[in-house]
Amino acid sequence: MDITIHASYLPHDDPDAALAFYRDTLGFEVRNDVGYDGMRWLTVGPVGQPGTAIVLHPPAADPGITEEERRTITEMMAKGTYAGINLATSDLDGTFERVQASDAEVVQEPTKQPYGVRDCAFRDPAGNMVRIQELP
Amino acid sequence: MIFSSRRSIRCGTILGVTSRPDAAQRLRDLALLRRVRDRIDREYAQPLDVEALARGVHMSSGHLSREFRVAYGESPYGYLMTRRIERAMALLRRGDQSVTEICFAVGCQSLGTFSTRFTELVGVPPSVYRTQAALATEGMPSCVSKQVTRPIRNREARPSGRG
Numbered sequence: 068m069d070i071t072i073h074a075s076y077l078p079h080d081d082p083d084a085a086l087a088f089y090r091d092t093l094g095f096e097v098r099n100d101v102g103y104d105g106m107r108w109l110t111v112g113p114v115g116q117p118g119t120a121i122v123l124h125p126p127a128a129d130p131g132i133t134e135e136e137r138r139t140i141t142e143m144m145a146k147g148t149y150a151g152i153n154l155a156t157s158d159l160d161g162t163f164e165r166v167q168a169s170d171a172e173v174v175q176e177p178t179k180q181p182y183g184v185r186d187c188a189f190r191d192p193a194g195n196m197v198r199i200q201e202l203p
Numbered sequence: 204m205i206f207s208s209r210r211s212i213r214c215g216t217i218l219g220v221t222s223r224p225d226a227a228q229r230l231r232d233l234a235l236l237r238r239v240r241d242r243i244d245r246e247y248a249q250p251l252d253v254e255a256l257a258r259g260v261h262m263s264s265g266h267l268s269r270e271f272r273v274a275y276g277e278s279p280y281g282y283l284m285t286r287r288i289e290r291a292m293a294l295l296r297r298g299d300q301s302v303t304e305i306c307f308a309v310g311c312q313s314l315g316t317f318s319t320r321f322t323e324l325v326g327v328p329p330s331v332y333r334t335q336a337a338l339a340t341e342g343m344p345s346c347v348s349k350q351v352t353r354p355i356r357n358r359e360a361r362p363s364g365r366g
Contacts, residue, residue: 142230146274
């Protein structure tokens with residue numbers, strides 16, 4: 068078995084804001100930008116790591132999702148309880164300074180957690196929790 | 204639910220026309236509540252209170268408390284104190300500071316309020332918790348160490364939150 072995690076999904080509510088955060092602030096490259104029916108799917112990933120990506124997708128685009136479910140999903144995104152991702156870097160403090168200098172919302176400054184990791188946290192523009200932990 | 208008074212002003216208009224702007228407003232209001240909650244996570248160790256949190260998003264503290272509780276199942280004060288006590292548990296387990304020092308280190312101004320709230324959430328007073336945690340590291344039975352390291356987070360969205 069040599070399965071890798073090739074792509075995972077995060078919802079966005081504004082493709083341009085999502086690009087500003089993942090491309091301009093985090094420095095990810097844009098690998099794909101697909102538009103359909105007024106919606107956009109953006110595939111982004113770290114430079115030099117072609118084997119892993121995040122697909123930023125319009126929430127609740129599946130036609131099988133009901134209107135009520137769609138409202139629940141968008142409300143959970145807005146209140147910050149829907150989705151998130153954990154990233155890692157060898158330069159936590161430098162990364163924190165860079166992200167903080169953008170207009171991203173800071174949730175937690177670099178902190179040593181009781182369970183061992185040292186990490187910080189931000190919100191992406193859609194309200195997803197983005198935790199960044201320090202590589203040993 | 205948020206700003207329901209504003210919605211009631213429009214109650215005579217056609218539903219289909221107003222539902223979209225109302226939905227957009229609701230999402231903006233929820234995003235404000237998210238910022239309040241994130242600010243608690245970031246600044247809980249500061250002398251933060253509900254009035255300051257409310258000022259930060261231009262709401263009255265009563266309005267913020269009501270809407271926060273509707274959204275998260277717990278008042279902003281309850282969430283703030285839970286956050287502080289969670290941190291206090293970690294510091295007490297470490298065992299190198301007194302209960303009083305830890306009370307102030309996590310942003311509480313009053314030892315009495317801190318102890319009461321700690322006991323409510325954890326089940327034992329902070330001093331007892333500290334002793335149990337120290338004993339657990341000396342090889343107490345697992346039932347005790349399990350109790351003293353019991354996590355208290357992830358209760359912020361209970362249907363009937365405390366507050």
